[in-house]
Amino acid sequence: MDKKQFTTQVLEAEKSLYHIAKSILGNDDDCADAIQNAVLHAFEKLHTLRNEKYFKTWLTRILINECNYMIRSRKDQVSYEDYYDTRTMAQEEDYSEVFEVVMGLEDNYRVPFVLFYVEGFSVKEICQILKLSQGTVKTRLYRSRKLLKEKLMGVYGYAE
Template sequence: MKHDIKIVKKAVKGDSEAFESLLFNEEKMLYYKALSLLRNKEDALDAIQETAYHAYQSIRQLRQCEYFSTWLFRILIRECYKVLKKRDRLIPYEEKELLRKLEFTEEVTIESCYLNEALSKLNSSYQTVIILFYYHDTSIKDISKIIDKPVSTVKTHLHRAKKTLKFELERSYLIHENIT
């Protein structure tokens, strides 16, 4: 979301009303992103509260006012991962949506258990990139900023994750075919 740069600059200088108005403009995005990652209303609200707190504490460190939304989203993602790590959960996703966006063109119907298994075999950085890119429609440039990696690394992770995911899905299907 684009914000008025003047309001962001006021918030950076310490104007709490300007900061509050920026948060109100982002509240729906924060809630839906947190809910999609955590799949629990209470956890999502906790993550948003922590995000607001940490953002308010560090708003003076924001260097480029035009990237306020990206900066805030990065804080939210970190808070969501803290909650997930604390509860020792995997990143949730909707299987059918992810398969559609991956354009998996096999003639077979992939069951969600296959996707769960395949995604669980990816390392966490690959999982993060796949889910942010395909499920949350986050650009590669934004993913790069969120995970603090160069764009080329994000592209490499995305390529390798897709390759591994496709291999694992095909392998799961073949194993299932031989059993039945």
């Protein structure tokens, strides 16, 4: 794969990468940093890509690793100003209840849910990206749907 093909494929995956990073990190600035670092690492390690048709899956795995690294390195290091600004922004912006409920899921359920339902990855691709068994991915998708249903019933007041 040459530089032009790499650039084209990264641009095609840009929106998907943002959704995945947003589902893990939540903060737009952190998302941009994670995506930038993931693309840089992917470019540096492009020679390790075995099959070009799996480029998006490979790049997504790099992004998830980068997001997890950012979470580990910044754990318990939120300044009061950042907390206050984030809280104020969340109150001012009009997020849908569904988005808030999805973002409220634990990472184990939110990431597979976003990969499958928002980004359109297959269960097999999610298995490769998250390095999980097919049964585990299916179970997490089932549980995330069940949790969303329970929480959204509470929000909208529907009864079964």
